[in-house]
Amino acid sequence: MPKYNFKEDFLLGGAIAANQCEGAFMEDGKKLSVADLKVFLTKDEREKNLQKNIFGINKEHILSVINDRSKFITPYDWGIDFYHKYKEDISLFKSIGIKALRFSIAWTRIFPNGDDKEPNEKGIIFYKNIFKELVKNNITPIVTINHFDLPLNLVLKHEGWSSDYTVNCYKKYVECLLLNFRQYTKYWLTINEMNFVCEDDLSTYAIFQDDENNKKLTKAKSLLNIYYASSQAVEIIHKLDNEAKVGCMIGFIKSYPATCKPEDVLENELSSEKRTFYAFDLCSKGIIPNHLLIKWRKEDLDLNFITNEKLKSIQNNTVDFLSFSYYSSGVISVEEIERTGGNMFMHGKNSYLKSTEWGWQIDPLGLRTLMNEIYYRYNKPLMIVENGIGVDEAWDESKDILDDQYRIDYLKEHLQSILKAINEDGVECIGYTMWTAIDLISAGTKEMKKRYGLIYVDQDDYGRGTKKRKIKESGKWFKRVIDTSGQELWD
Numbered sequence: 001m002p003k004y005n006f007k008e009d010f011l012l013g014g015a016i017a018a019n020q021c022e023g024a025f026m027e028d029g030k031k032l033s034v035a036d037l038k039v040f041l042t043k044d045e046r047e048k049n050l051q052k053n054i055f056g057i058n059k060e061h062i063l064s065v066i067n068d069r070s071k072f073i074t075p076y077d078w079g080i081d082f083y084h085k086y087k088e089d090i091s092l093f094k095s096i097g098i099k100a101l102r103f104s105i106a107w108t109r110i111f112p113n114g115d116d117k118e119p120n121e122k123g124i125i126f127y128k129n130i131f132k133e134l135v136k137n138n139i140t141p142i143v144t145i146n147h148f149d150l151p152l153n154l155v156l157k158h159e160g161w162s163s164d165y166t167v168n169c170y171k172k173y174v175e176c177l178l179l180n181f182r183q184y185t186k187y188w189l190t191i192n193e194m195n196f197v198c199e200d201d202l203s204t205y206a207i208f209q210d211d212e213n214n215k216k217l218t219k220a221k222s223l224l225n226i227y228y229a230s231s232q233a234v235e236i237i238h239k240l241d242n243e244a245k246v247g248c249m250i251g252f253i254k255s256y257p258a259t260c261k262p263e264d265v266l267e268n269e270l271s272s273e274k275r276t277f278y279a280f281d282l283c284s285k286g287i288i289p290n291h292l293l294i295k296w297r298k299e300d301l302d303l304n305f306i307t308n309e310k311l312k313s314i315q316n317n318t319v320d321f322l323s324f325s326y327y328s329s330g331v332i333s334v335e336e337i338e339r340t341g342g343n344m345f346m347h348g349k350n351s352y353l354k355s356t357e358w359g360w361q362i363d364p365l366g367l368r369t370l371m372n373e374i375y376y377r378y379n380k381p382l383m384i385v386e387n388g389i390g391v392d393e394a395w396d397e398s399k400d401i402l403d404d405q406y407r408i409d410y411l412k413e414h415l416q417s418i419l420k421a422i423n424e425d426g427v428e429c430i431g432y433t434m435w436t437a438i439d440l441i442s443a444g445t446k447e448m449k450k451r452y453g454l455i456y457v458d459q460d461d462y463g464r465g466t467k468k469r470k471i472k473e474s475g476k477w478f479k480r481v482i483d484t485s486g487q488e489l490w491d
């Protein structure tokens with residue numbers, strides 16, 4: 001098998017997200033974001049609550065968390081205390097060879113209410129220190145502008161993403177980030193997993209709409225506003241730094257038809273378009289796909305929210321590269337089939353694939369498949385900004401190691417797929433930041449025990465532990481991959 005290398009300028013590293021790692025959730029002026037309302041539920045509590053996805057439970061639950069959060073376990077309050085330990089963590093990232101770090105900025109550290117007249121100086125200083133620490137360690141910053149943590153005030157007072165008010169606040173936030181941080185980075189991602197945020201009943205304000213028609217209109221307005229806001233970010237960033245590169249960030253829901261029966265093939269095609277490709281169409285082609293317009297017309301919505309100004313912005317401000325998350329694949333069938341877990345959605349089970357304990361099906365070849373699909377559909381460079389395996393694992397105190405060979409195998413096979421897509425299929429790919437550089441709080445379940453990190457953190461689901469950091473065997477292996485520009489993948 002040919003032993004392909006990563007090019008010198010390939011952005012190879014890890015990813016983290018502010019709400020899942022910083023903690024200090026109300027420190028130095030920061031106020032609540034929608035992420036701060038997410039609570040840890042045990043497995044059967046989740047099932048009982050019928051938690052339909054990584055975001056929504058229901059209005060009553062959300063209001064009870066707002067009214068008395070002390071009754072709940074809210075792990076984002078403490079994260080892994082990255083807010084105070086970022087210097088130690090960044091030097092650990094350096095020690096495992098990380099060349100690029102994708103991290104997010106908490107909107108509510110910069111504008112605590114989302115619409116404050118002036119930015120919170122302590123928030124600016126915190127992130128300026130992060131950038132300086134990364135530059136000092138020769139790590140390229142890749143910034144996610146918003147990662148699931150919309151300011152709660154913008155939801156409670158201004159109807160979240162469904163309102164133009166929120167979009168205008170986002171534009172001001174983007175401008176503030178560029179004016180303060182453009183000298184540190186050239187890579188910006190607009191909104192994390194935009195296609196998933198569109199499903200988030202809290203950020204879209206849909207959770208507060210009791211009338212079904214209002215709920216549908218709220219979701220439609222939010223969807224358009226999220227992609228419109230993203231296009232405005234592209235315009236603002238290019239205006240304030242003509243060398244900057246801007247990417248969308250889309251949760252890639254890879255699926256296969258359960259059989260070659262034409263009905264299954266059609267169902268899979270439509271599902272892929274309506275859950276994933278539509279988002280790339282909006283961000284990269286700059287168009288609203290017809291099937292969305294058909295859906296909204298069928299829902300009898302007043303389409304006046306689709307203004308020329310928004311259409312023009314989406315059309316004229318497409319992204320420079322296509323970034324996305326990929327963890328697993330699923331199966332789509334017109335029949336009832338056995339289902340299993342996945343990022344955001346349940347999927348049909350694929351008998352050819354193994355699954356993690358959380359039911360996410362491991363499919364490295366699926367990554368090569370989708371890289372070809374999107375590269376030859378949109379002809380823009382790709383960047384995989386999340387990919388990894390969540391495992392309930394423990395540090396072996398007797399040997400003082402954590403031998404996560406399964407994580408090495410997972411990452412190796414996915415990185416091999418990327419190199420084959422580049423070298424054999426001609427796909428242009430500029431970077432890969434695995435999820436995640438360091439154990440942190442899961443987005444979907446708020447568990448600590450669903451560990452993805454190359455670096456272990458001694459902490460349990462309830463925040464108990466020394467928070468001591470230790471490098472797993474996968475972290476040592478990852479350094480060898482980077483030091484050998486990928487040769488380690490083929491030995």
Ligand code: BGP
Nearest residue numbers: 017193343390441442443444445
């Ligand atoms: C994505 C998020 C990440 C990360 C990942 C893993 O949706 O962008 O923040 O959490 O999912 O999912 P989980 O943490 O639920 O296992």
